[in-house]
Amino acid sequence: MASKTHNVGVIGYGMSAKVFHIPLIQVTPSFNLHSIVQRSSKPDDDASKDHPSVKIYRSADEMFADKSIDIIAITTTPDTHFPFTKSALESGKHVIVEKPFVPTSSEAQQLIDVSSKTGKLICVYQNRRWDTDFLTVQQLIKEGKLGSVVEFETHFDRYKPERPPTWKGNLSMDHAGGVIYDLGTHLIDQAYVLFGMPQSVVAVFTNQRGDGAPEPDSMTVLLKYGHGRPLVTAKAGVLSIETEQLRYWVRGSKGSFKKYHLDVQEDQLKAGLKPGDKGFGIESDDMSGNLVVLDGGKAVRTKHKNLTPLTYASLYDGFRKAIEGGGEAAVPVKASDARDVLKIIEAAKESAQSGRAINL
Structure with a gap:
C-alpha cells in the first residue's frame, strides 16, 4: 500500500525557509509542500511566483486552521517559536521548528507537555x-x-x-x-x-x-x-x-x-x-x-x-519515519534535547x- 502523503506548511519565507527547509521538504518521500505563510511579498521576493502550485497564506492563524495540513515547519524569528509551536500542536499538526527552539528551557518543557497531551510530535532543526x-x-x-x-x-x-x-x-x-x-x-x-x-x-x-x-x-x-x-x-x-x-x-x-x-x-x-x-x-x-x-x-x-555524507535530508527523513509510526523515540532531534541545550x-x-x- 502506498504511504500517505503528508502536507507540509511553512511559516516564514526568509533564508531559513528558502535554503534549509523547502529544498529538504521537496526531497523527502511522502512530504508535499502544501502552503507557505508570507505576510507580505515584494516583486523580487514572492512565494507565489517561486511556488505557483502552493497555497499562500498571509497569517499563521490561517495555516493553523487548515485541516488538510499535517506538519508545520516554523522558520520565523525565535521570539515567535513558542506561540507558533503551541498553536500548531493544539491545531493537530506535527511541528519542525528552527533552532534556537525557544527562548527558555521552561518554555521548552511547556511545549513538551503540550506535545504529550496532543499526541503530536516536535522536531528541532539542529541540522x-x-x-x-x-x-x-x-x-x-x-x-x-x-x-x-x-x-x-x-x-x-x-x-x-x-x-x-x-x-x-x-x-x-x-x-x-x-x-x-x-x-x-x-x-x-x-x-x-x-x-x-x-x-x-x-x-x-x-x-x-x-x-x-x-x-x-x-x-x-x-x-x-x-x-x-x-x-x-x-x-x-x-x-x-x-x-x-x-x-x-x-x-x-x-x-x-x-x-x-x-x-x-x-x-x-x-x-x-x-x-x-x-x-x-x-x-x-x-x-x-x-x-x-x-x-x-x-x-x-x-x-x-x-x-x-548523510546530508541534512536525514533530519527530515527521520522526522517522516517518526510520524509514520516510529513515534517520539524516532524523532531525530527531540524537544527534550533542545531543552537540555537551553x-x-x-x-x-x-x-x-x-x-x-x-x-x-
Whole structure:
C-alpha cells in the first residue's frame, strides 16, 4: 500500500525557509509542500511566483486552521517559536521548528507537555548534527581512534566586522538572540550529542567589534565534565582573519584530529543544489582533516577524509519515519534535547554575567 502523503506548511519565507527547509521538504518521500505563510511579498521576493502550485497564506492563524495540513515547519524569528509551536500542536499538526527552539528551557518543557497531551510530535532543526565532518568526528571517537578524549574544541569563527541588524546580533535576557543562541546553539548541541550534560559551565561573552553596542558578539564557553572526562570549548568569534578557519580540534590519549573549514552543505543549498544531486555534501580532498596518532612512540600525521555524507535530508527523513509510526523515540532531534541545550545556554549566560562557574 502506498504511504500517505503528508502536507507540509511553512511559516516564514526568509533564508531559513528558502535554503534549509523547502529544498529538504521537496526531497523527502511522502512530504508535499502544501502552503507557505508570507505576510507580505515584494516583486523580487514572492512565494507565489517561486511556488505557483502552493497555497499562500498571509497569517499563521490561517495555516493553523487548515485541516488538510499535517506538519508545520516554523522558520520565523525565535521570539515567535513558542506561540507558533503551541498553536500548531493544539491545531493537530506535527511541528519542525528552527533552532534556537525557544527562548527558555521552561518554555521548552511547556511545549513538551503540550506535545504529550496532543499526541503530536516536535522536531528541532539542529541540522549541524548532520555536518559530515561532525559525523566523521563522532566515528573517530566511537571507534577509539583517538583513545580517551581529553579536550574537544568546536569553533564557528568568522570575519564579519558588521553586526547583523537582526536577532542574531542582539543578545537579550528575555529573547533568544545573539551569538549564544545563533551559533552557540549549534556548537553546544554537538557537544551535548557527544558527551551529554556537563557538570558545570564557564562562559565569557565579549564585543570583539568594539562598535559601542552593549550586546556581545563573540563567546567562549567551557563545559566541564569532571575528572577523566573531556573539557569542551565552544567558541565563536567575529574578527577571525584566516585563510582556513578552525572547525574542530579533538585531543585524546591515542591521537588528535584537527579539521578546518565549514561543512559545504549550506553553501551548496544556497547555490540551488539539493540532497541527491551529484557531489552534494562532498568536500574537496584538500579540505580533509588531519589525524595524528602514535606509531612506535612517534606522532604521525595523515589526511583523514570525511565519511560519505548523510546530508541534512536525514533530519527530515527521520522526522517522516517518526510520524509514520516510529513515534517520539524516532524523532531525530527531540524537544527534550533542545531543552537540555537551553539549560546549558542559560548557565552560560549566568556565568558570563556573574563571572563564576555555574553548576548543572
